Amino acid sequence: xxxxxxxxxKRQQNETxxxxxxxxxxxxxxxxxxxxxxxxxxxxxxxxxLHYYFGTKxxxxxxxxxNILEVWLHLxxxxxxxxxxxxxxxxxxxxxxxxxxxRPHASKVFANELLHGAPQIRxxxxxxxxxxVDAKSKVIDAWVAQGLLAPVPAKHLxxxxxxxxxxxxxxxxxxxxxxxxxxIAPADYQDxxxxxxxxxxxxxxxx
Amino acid sequence: xxxxxxxxxKRQQNETxxxxxxxxxxxxxxxxxxxxxxxxxxxxxxxxxLHYYFGTKxxxxxxxxxNILEVWLHLxxxxxxxxxxxxxxxxxxxxxxxxxxxRPHASKVFANELLHGAPQIRxxxxxxxxxxVDAKSKVIDAWVAQGLLAPVPAKHLxxxxxxxxxxxxxxxxxxxxxxxxxxIAPADYQDxxxxxxxxxxxxxxxx
DNA sequence: GTCTATATATCGATAGAC
DNA sequence: GTCTATCGATATATAGAC
Numbered sequence: 001x002x003x004x005x006x007x008x009x010k011r012q013q014n015e016t017x018x019x020x021x022x023x024x025x026x027x028x029x030x031x032x033x034x035x036x037x038x039x040x041x042x043x044x045x046x047x048x049x050l051h052y053y054f055g056t057k058x059x060x061x062x063x064x065x066x067n068i069l070e071v072w073l074h075l076x077x078x079x080x081x082x083x084x085x086x087x088x089x090x091x092x093x094x095x096x097x098x099x100x101x102x103r104p105h106a107s108k109v110f111a112n113e114l115l116h117g118a119p120q121i122r123x124x125x126x127x128x129x130x131x132x133v134d135a136k137s138k139v140i141d142a143w144v145a146q147g148l149l150a151p152v153p154a155k156h157l158x159x160x161x162x163x164x165x166x167x168x169x170x171x172x173x174x175x176x177x178x179x180x181x182x183x184i185a186p187a188d189y190q191d192x193x194x195x196x197x198x199x200x201x202x203x204x205x206x207x
Numbered sequence: 208x209x210x211x212x213x214x215x216x217k218r219q220q221n222e223t224x225x226x227x228x229x230x231x232x233x234x235x236x237x238x239x240x241x242x243x244x245x246x247x248x249x250x251x252x253x254x255x256x257l258h259y260y261f262g263t264k265x266x267x268x269x270x271x272x273x274n275i276l277e278v279w280l281h282l283x284x285x286x287x288x289x290x291x292x293x294x295x296x297x298x299x300x301x302x303x304x305x306x307x308x309x310r311p312h313a314s315k316v317f318a319n320e321l322l323h324g325a326p327q328i329r330x331x332x333x334x335x336x337x338x339x340v341d342a343k344s345k346v347i348d349a350w351v352a353q354g355l356l357a358p359v360p361a362k363h364l365x366x367x368x369x370x371x372x373x374x375x376x377x378x379x380x381x382x383x384x385x386x387x388x389x390x391i392a393p394a395d396y397q398d399x400x401x402x403x404x405x406x407x408x409x410x411x412x413x414x
Numbered sequence: 415g416t417c418t419a420t421a422t423a424t425c426g427a428t429a430g431a432c
Numbered sequence: 433g434t435c436t437a438t439c440g441a442t443a444t445a446t447a448g449a450c
Binding site for chain 3: 035036037047048051055056057
Binding site: 242243244254255258262263264 | 442443444445446
């Protein structure tokens with residue numbers, strides 16, 4: 001009946017399960033360390049299905065990455081020219097830390113991709129991400145021009161915010177070990193967000 | 208003549224070359240993505256030599272990691288109770304950023320190990336590193352008690368300093384792409400160190 | 415100690431039955 | 433569309449000549 005157009009509900013469910021499983025396995029093992037057998041097992045489907053749906057391991061990996069990049073850029077929506085700098089930056093930090101807490105696997109897949117030469121997302125970095133940072137940096141510069149913020153190299157400010165917020169997902173094991181815990185607790189993310197925000201507020205020029 | 212005690216000079220030279228090559232290959236490919244053939248080729252030795260010297264790929268990897276961890280903990284020597292907080296933190300940031308610039312491969316190997324469950328350095332994280340942070344945090348707390356620094360969760364402060372300084376090694380490709388460069392320039396590291404230091408100085412209590 | 419040539423294992427991918 | 437059984441490629445590790 002269905003002439004191969006819209007995928008059946010079972011296939012759609014399976015694809016979603018596979019993508020979720022793949023994100024977890026790619027996060028903990030990296031691309032080359034990930035085993036398609038492990039992904040299939042975790043998703044609860046036969047390994048052949050995975051290849052039938054996605055073709056190759058690399059295509060599946062790209063799909064996982066695309067899902068992540070889609071969310072990424074929208075986390076900075078609070079940074080607008082008419083917003084209050086302190087509030088906007090605090091909201092951005094909260095959004096980024098929240099993403100690290102809710103989707104640590106996504107952050108790790110992205111980190112791993114970057115770490116190993118970004119073979120799949122070169123274009124994204126040079127196009128979409130660069131444009132995003134260029135635009136947001138103009139907002140920061142405008143705040144500086146208005147005397148709301150001390151002069152600051154805007155792009156580096158974003159690099160540091162990314163680093164500080166993502167470290168709680170990417171290097172959670174190190175943080176947990178140093179804190180003497182088995183894993184990071186919700187309160188730790190709050191402490192982190194508060195401290196990061198405090199550091200950034202130091203750039204604010206008092207009225 | 209030599210009854211197998213001290214290794215000959217050629218062997219020592221080869222081991223050094225292999226370790227250097229291994230650090231580079233592990234950094235760009237991760238443990239599972241690294242090929243022993245690639246390491247041997249880059250080191251200029253036959254692949255069988257590599258196994259003769261180190262036994263297995265995993266042992267070689269551990270040796271690379273040990274070399275890195277050895278340097279790590281000494282970078283914080285400026286953080287002492289009798290030091291000036293602002294100067295000590297600035298020196299620590301400079302040391303960490305300098306390490307990221309001089310030995311980006313080392314930083315990436317470490318990041319990759321952390322990212323993927325830290326199977327080889329669990330003990331290091333829970334023992335040496337935890338003790339280091341516990342000790343340095345007491346220094347920070349003492350500065351706070353003396354009214355030199357605003358109250359701050361000391362351990363999180365270290366997590367953030369690590370994140371900010373290492374991001375310029377680990378995610379250099381992202382930074383270069385956003386800056387519209389092929390690679391990060393020396394001036395970028397200076398800009399980074401200056402901004403990180405400024406953020407931290409914001410914690411200083413004015414005299 | 416060094417190196418070439420090869421064994422053994424693992425994993426991504428697919429053929430073919432249902 | 434789904435799944436079992438298997439192929440072929442690739443990579444670690446080693447045997448054995450020099």
